[in-house]
Amino acid sequence: xxxxxxxxxxxxxxxxxxxxxxxxxxxxxxxxxxxxxxxxxxxxxxxxxxxxxxxxxxxxxxxxxxxxxxxxxxxxxxxxxxxxxxxxxxxxxxxxxxxxxxxxxxxxxxxxxxxxxxxxxxxxxxxxxxxxxxxxxxxxxxxxxxxxxxxxxxxxxxxxxxxxxxxxxxxxxxxxxxxxxxxxxxxxxxxxxxxxxxxxxxxxxxxxxxxxxxxxxxxxxxxxxxxxxxxxxxxxxxxxxxxxxxxxxxxxxxxxxxxxxxxxxxxxxxxxxxxxxxxxxxxxxxxxxxxxxxxxxxxxxxxxx
Numbered sequence: 367x368x369x370x371x372x373x374x375x376x377x378x379x380x381x382x383x384x385x386x387x388x389x390x391x392x393x394x395x396x397x398x399x400x401x402x403x404x405x406x407x408x409x410x411x412x413x414x415x416x417x418x419x420x421x422x423x424x425x426x427x428x429x430x431x432x433x434x435x436x437x438x439x440x441x442x443x444x445x446x447x448x449x450x451x452x453x454x455x456x457x458x459x460x461x462x463x464x465x466x467x468x469x470x471x472x473x474x475x476x477x478x479x480x481x482x483x484x485x486x487x488x489x490x491x492x493x494x495x496x497x498x499x500x501x502x503x504x505x506x507x508x509x510x511x512x513x514x515x516x517x518x519x520x521x522x523x524x525x526x527x528x529x530x531x532x533x534x535x536x537x538x539x540x541x542x543x544x545x546x547x548x549x550x551x552x553x554x555x556x557x558x559x560x561x562x563x564x565x566x567x568x569x570x571x572x573x574x575x576x577x578x579x580x581x582x583x584x585x586x587x588x589x590x591x592x593x594x595x596x597x598x599x600x601x602x603x604x605x606x607x608x609x610x611x612x613x614x615x616x617x618x619x620x621x622x623x624x625x626x627x628x629x630x631x632x633x634x635x636x637x638x639x640x641x642x643x644x645x646x647x648x649x650x651x652x653x654x655x656x657x658x659x660x661x662x663x664x665x666x667x668x669x670x671x
Contacts, residue, residue: 393653393655393656396656397656397659397660400660421496424496425473425495425496425497428494428495428496429470429472429473429476429495432444432476433448433451433472433476434448436448443480443483444476444479444480444483445479445482445483446479451472451475451476451479454475454479455471455472455475457516457519458471458475458509458512458513458516459471461512461515461516462512463508463509463512466505468501469497469501469505473495473505474505474508474509475509476495477491477495477497477502477505477506477509478505478506478509478510478513480494480495481502481506488502488503559574560574560576560593560594560595561573561574561593561594561595561596561597561599561600562574562575562576562578562579562591562592562593562594562600563591563592563593563594563600563603563604564579564582564583564589564590564591565590565591565592565604565607566583566586566588566589566590567582567583567586567589567590567591568581568582568583568586569582570582570604571604572597572600572601572604576593579591
């Protein structure tokens with residue numbers, strides 16, 4: 367066995383310590399997993415909650431508290447007071463909306479206003495109204511269709527501005543149409559977008575204007591850039607550049623490793639076999655320790671019973 371220098375001895379001691387620590391951590395993790403498995407097999411009694419004996423009355427009390435309590439609570443929850451709520455119920459009743467088999471008209475309208483007021487999910491709405499998701503979705507759409515049939519009453523039809531409109535504020539908007547048309551025409555008449563690829567710069571990437579690309583390469587030593595006509599060509603060029611750069615880095619690392627190995631920095635075959643033998647011994651000791659701990663756990667569990 368060749369004599370090892372100080373650097374090789376220190377590296378060998380570090381390898382042995384790492385292998386021993388790795389084996390110990392595997393043993394600890396194995397014991398912890400075994401403990402979790404044993405605890406999961408032991409039955410645990412879970413507390414049982416009694417169901418509500420009068421669920422329908424809970425639904426009725428909830429809607430009464432919402433729309434028949436006071437104006438403050440009604441406005442906070444539905445964004446309308448009780449008078450406006452009842453007027454809306456009368457309007458949708460006039461266009462054919464009625465009570466369903468299990469949901470009254472007031473609750474249907476309350477569900478509709480609740481969703482609009484809070485912009486919430488159906489999961490929260492069904493929990494608040496003690497209903498299912500299908501019930502919430504169906505009644506929301508029914509009330510929405512009824513409200514849309516009231517568009518002539520609820521929505522004001524806008525009137526076109528005449529040519530001889532005398533309001534002085536209209537003078538500020540007379541040329542808007544011409545300006546918008548000019549902008550659209552100028553955008554349509556522009557040339558196709560060019561793509562600038564910055565390979566080496568402050569922030570490499572693809573840019574759609576030379577002004578943005580110039581900020582990344584101006585004053586940067588060794589910068590690389592190129593213009594392409596399509597986005598696909600730019601992406602392919604950038605990807606090929608990164609692949610070539612990664613290949614060069616791998617070649618440099620491989621050459622450096624070969625240079626270090628030629629200087630005698632690596633250990634001999636006998637050192638590796640000895641380190642492997644030490645690792646197997648440590649693993650065998652960890653396995654015996656794990657089996658011993660398992661026996662103690664089983665004896666404690668079954669002995670207590």
